[in-house]
Amino acid sequence: MKQSTGMANRLVSGQQAEETFSFKKIPATFARLPRVLYLVWSTNRGLTIALGLLNLLQGVTPAFSISITALVIDRVVQAIRFQTPSLIWWPVGLQVGIMLVSSLLSTCSGLVQQILQEQVSNRVQLEILKKASTLDLAFFENPESYDKMRQATNQSLYQPTVLIAQTFGLGQALITLTSLLFLLLHLAWWLALIALLVPLPAFFFNTSYGWRGYQLVRRQSPERRLMNYFTTLLTTDIYHKEIKLFNLSDLFITRFWKLATRLYQQDKQLALCRALTSFGWSNFSTLANGGIYLYVALQAVLGRVTLGGLTLYTQMATQVGQNVQHILASISSTYENTLYVNLLFEFLAAQPQIISPAASQLFELPEHTPESAIEFRNVSFTYPGKNPETEGALRQVSFTIKAGEAVALVGSNGAGKTTLVKLLTRLYEPDEGEILIDGRKIQEYNLETLRQRIGVIFQDYVTYYLTARENIGVGRVEEIESRELVMKAAHKSGASAVIEKLPQGYETTLGRWFKSIQESTQLSGGEWQKIALARAFMRDAPILILDEPTSSLDARAEYEVFQQFRTLTAQKTTLFISHRFSTVRQADRIVVLENGRIVENGTHEELLAVGGHYAELFHLQAEAYR
């Protein structure tokens, strides 16, 4: 619930300055079109070629069809005059033939397009997932980049596929137009010109409305996310209890509805303006076409053109007009879509800052070194957007953990303990200072091997809605199938007792989202924590980092875990964070962190003798238990 105020703040900061629309921007936006086409092409070449050919054929059919219609009419007139019905047989046959071909073509191209779109959509989703998995934690924690990612993922499912449809449709319309114009030029060049010019104003207005729509969507994005957040709060099992008991539903529903109403008003206004303008301009085209129609009809009355000619002229003019309109409309909506697709490409172009060194500088860790030493040298770190002077999360932190040593990190909430773990695991890069493992800077290690060497459980560990076995197995994913290793790890953390009571034992699905009520179960906070702890033991890494690993365990469970603490951490370099002094005192050494600085460092006895911060906290807790 803390997040909601955070989100509200982001609303203010997340608002982009309104950029104004100018036609100069159109070409730049279309620059992305080849990339979309390439995406389609590389997804399935065969289908892309097929779709292109089908569209080409569809493009030329209207010209044929109109010419044949004119022919049929003239033949009918002749047939009436000469009383020879046979004159109309083959033109009518041809007409039917072309109708059949055209319907076949449109069925095929619809099918091909649907299949291709689905493939592209899947592929785009795959690329988004892959990209997201490489990006830095900071990217996710920054509201602006997070927003961009959300927009990219929301729009990307259908925008590229819409673009495909439009681009090919555009190609088809262009072919139709060219073939029609070719015919029309032979008949009357000025008709061609009028038909070409009439739809232009509508195009300009449409494009600028497309731009405004896009701006609106971007501007509304933080609010839409907030709405989604309220939806999540109200429809997710884990939030339900608190929301019900604090009676928060009305609060959130009201906030949701306020946002929804406001956004609806904005959308409605834009849609209304757009519809009215477009209606106005389409009337303009209708009038122009009516003029042409009247003119040609008069020519027919005066006997200057045949009846077939009348049909030919008028259909041609209407079709040219419609096609130009169609083309311009697709250009402006393609333009609108490329704006969204740009977001996707922008997201796909995002690069993580925290990466493995180039192969040449890579320092490979030996496969099985049992122990590792850790050293922090003058490490300072401030979260992005915060003031290093006053809000630094870590300042000039220096300490060492010898290989095989178990060190406890103690400090009040917000002291910087978790931050320290994030730096050690390279989720963030320190602003100053160095972190070394076995005498080498952690930046010199391959990122993957570095993380493989660290078994970590965070304070806010993940509860995977998978089976119990998988929940522990993900600690060492290549052994996820190994029941034996999983059971060993579960035994160490006390999770085994929990799991054995489950209906399907290790194969029971945890969490209630995906399986029936008989086949799944929900665990208590402490039970989940035992599972998460087992995950860290499953890792079998030389470095073990536990961030408040037993905060939800009952006294006995915690006692049991730490009874065997020595055996569990034997031959491992261990850093653990805890507020329980019964646990903390078992460490070889204790490091006390306050306001991002290390204030004390020594054994339990030493620190008690000093009578400083640690001693104070220890006595406070002892007092409470007396």
Ligand SMILES: Nc1ncnc2c1ncn2[C@@H]1O[C@H](COP(=O)(O)OP(=O)(O)O)[C@@H](O)[C@H]1O
């Ligand atoms: N992602 C973040 N962005 C900005 N500030 C953060 C972030 N995470 C933690 N902080 C701030 O950094 C400080 C240290 O946090 P943390 O290391 O989580 O404390 P703790 O010692 O309780 O684990 C706190 O003041 C906290 O508000």
Ligand SMILES: [Mg+2]
């Ligand atoms: Mg913490």
